[in-house]
Amino acid sequence: MKNRAALIAAVLLAALAPAVALADSDKTTVGDCHIGAYRLADGSLVDIGASTGQALRWRRFDGTTGALTQGADGVWGSTRGWTGKPDGHQVRFGACGTGELSFDGQAAHRQDFDVTDTTFQGAGVKLAGRLVLPKGAGRVPVVVLIHGSENYSARDLYSLQRILPAEGVGVFVYDKRGIGASEGKYTQDFETLADDAVAAMGEARRLAGPRAGRMGFQGGSQGGWIAPLAATKTRADFVISSFGLLISPLEEDREEAALELKLKGHSQAEIDQAMDVVDAVGVYVSSDLKTGYDRLDALRTKDKAEPWYKDLHGNFTWMVLPLSDAEAKAKASELVMGTPWRYDGMDVERRLNTPQLWIQGSDDLQAPYAETRRRLDALAAAGKPITRAVFPHTEHGIYEYELDASGERQSTRNADGYFAMMRDFARDGRLNGTYGDGTVTTPKRAMAASGQ
Missing domain, CATH: 3.40.50.1820 (Alpha/Beta hydrolase fold, catalytic domain)
Known part of the structure; x- marks a missing residue:
């Protein structure tokens, strides 16, 4: 979850996913021989899991986490959470199959x-x-x-x-x-x-x-x-x-859009106006793109110059707003997936x-x-x-x-x-x-x- 924009671009209902969705073309470290839960010498737990690219991800039971990338010296350096900022943690893995690692100098053994x-x-x-x-x-x-x-x-x-x-x-x-x-x-x-x-x-x-x-x-x-x-x-x-x-799901899109506009500093009157657009999107998608497009298009044309329009996002409204009726129908497999909207x-x-x-x-x-x-x-x-x-x-x-x-x-x-x-x-x-x-x-x- 590097940032919210990356998350929502990956899945239609991004608010319904626990972590970043992976594009089919993304490489991951799934299958790496070091993946597992390790018990440190002090009795605490560190989990090593797959991640994107050539990275691994460590997690502690207290919720701390970081991305691991291997250096030229074989030591894996860590960056905090999904920030990309070095956090000073270091991991050294034993040979594949040994189930051993060192986390910040503390030995650990993989749990069976x-x-x-x-x-x-x-x-x-x-x-x-x-x-x-x-x-x-x-x-x-x-x-x-x-x-x-x-x-x-x-x-x-x-x-x-x-x-x-x-x-x-x-x-x-x-x-x-x-x-x-x-x-x-x-x-x-x-x-x-x-x-x-x-x-x-x-x-x-x-x-x-x-x-x-x-x-x-x-x-x-x-x-x-x-x-x-x-x-x-x-x-x-x-x-x-x-x-x-x-x-x-329709209420979720509405609440998210309203909250985002409020956090952007828009007035309640502006938010109420924007909700008319959100509701029109909801009618359109919940009809499986069969009805409601004309009203949506009319509202979009009327309001697109309003100061709040550029900040109108929601959970799926953002995806529908730029599309013509033909473009939306061409993306029907991404927009109509059996979701029980109400x-x-x-x-x-x-x-x-x-x-x-x-x-x-x-x-x-x-x-x-x-x-x-x-x-x-x-x-x-x-x-x-x-x-x-x-x-x-x-x-x-x-x-x-x-x-x-x-x-x-x-x-x-x-x-x-x-x-x-x-x-x-x-x-x-x-x-x-x-x-x-x-x-x-x-x-x-x-x-x-x-x-x-």
């Missing part, structure tokens, strides 16, 4: 897991998955990881498949349909994707056998819509929604009694959380077992950030406590103690705040 690769039947297509369990014979909780809208293989690039097992929590990771080694056509049809997640849960349960303890879903971004829906279709002990939403997540939540953890970033531009927070608190106050957590100064992906000289956000790390929060909820069904600077609202606290 019980890993089973599999192919299983999703909703009409074969999907490629992987079960990763901590070594041993005892029961462990298992988290089924649900994709965001990104176009890369989760099996190749999701670091949680190592970070959580290193902390005693099993993971089932799979490539969504049309991505990686999975068959089928890419879609954003939530019902279909939820059916695939249910199939993944069944396969994880089958492979884990007697080792399967508590089992649940974790979904990031778009996966935050899918995970609760999947839990209404099968038995799940918990749901974790990371930087997800309880508003529809999806009602509240209907799902009213039917769901599974314990849930919702983790949100206070400064998330791509999935603005204000209305989602209000709805979650109302559900919790009504007795739903929903725990909500917010990390300050974090954006989409629960990434902390800094601003570069041009004002673009540069992600620096995950918030301290983010990984621990997911581990603990999967393991215990509740949060214990503090999690960095995160603020936690439990169901009991929500009920007390509402006067119940």
Whole structure:
């Protein structure tokens, strides 16, 4: 997530992806012999994962991270987060196959897991998955990881498949349909994707056998819509929604566009005017590009000289605005992907009694959380077992950030406590103690705040 512009250019619904989407032409370090979770001499964890180009990426359990590139002397130097700024960390790897490295002079040994690769039947297509369990014979909780809208293989690039097992929590990771080694056509049809997640849960349960303890879903971004829906279709002990939403994709585009204009200093009257354009885009795309273009074109022609127009972005409005009707229809495969534009997540939540953890970033531009927070608190106050957590100064992906000289956000790390929060909820069904600077609202606290 080097900057927001790079993120949104890579995926249509960029707010629904947990990290930078990779173009088909991008080279990665997938398959590098050094990839793995390493236990340092002091007992702490450092994960080495694939990245773009010739780089690797390290992550610590506290959320710190950096990109690693190899120097002429064989030492891998690090840059902080996605900023490209040297941070002073150095890694030396042992020979391939030894599972040894030195991180800032501290020796580390790669952790061994019980890993089973599999192919299983999703909703009409074969999907490629992987079960990763901590070594041993005892029961462990298992988290089924649900994709965001990104176009890369989760099996190749999701670091949680190592970070959580290193902390005693099993993971089932799979490539969504049309991505990686999975068959089928890419879609954003939530019902279909939820059916695939249910199939993944069944396969994880089958492979884990007697080792399967508590089992649940974790979904990031778009996966935050899918995970609760999947839990209404099968038995799940918990749901974790990371930087997800309880508003529809159309509402999400509207909220994002309004928030961006507000941050750019535009007045409420200007924002209200801009929302007419956003709503016209919504009518057009939600009709599968069949109706609404004439009104959109008329508004665009009338308003394009307004001072706010150049700052009108949103989640997908930006992609539609420059296009003629013919150009949009030529890009239909990118604009019409089965997205349930008016999806009602509240209907799902009213039917769901599974314990849930919702983790949100206070400064998330791509999935603005204000209305989602209000709805979650109302559900919790009504007795739903929903725990909500917010990390300050974090954006989409629960990434902390800094601003570069041009004002673009540069992600620096995950918030301290983010990984621990997911581990603990999967393991215990509740949060214990503090999690960095995160603020936690439990169901009991929500009920007390509402006067119940």
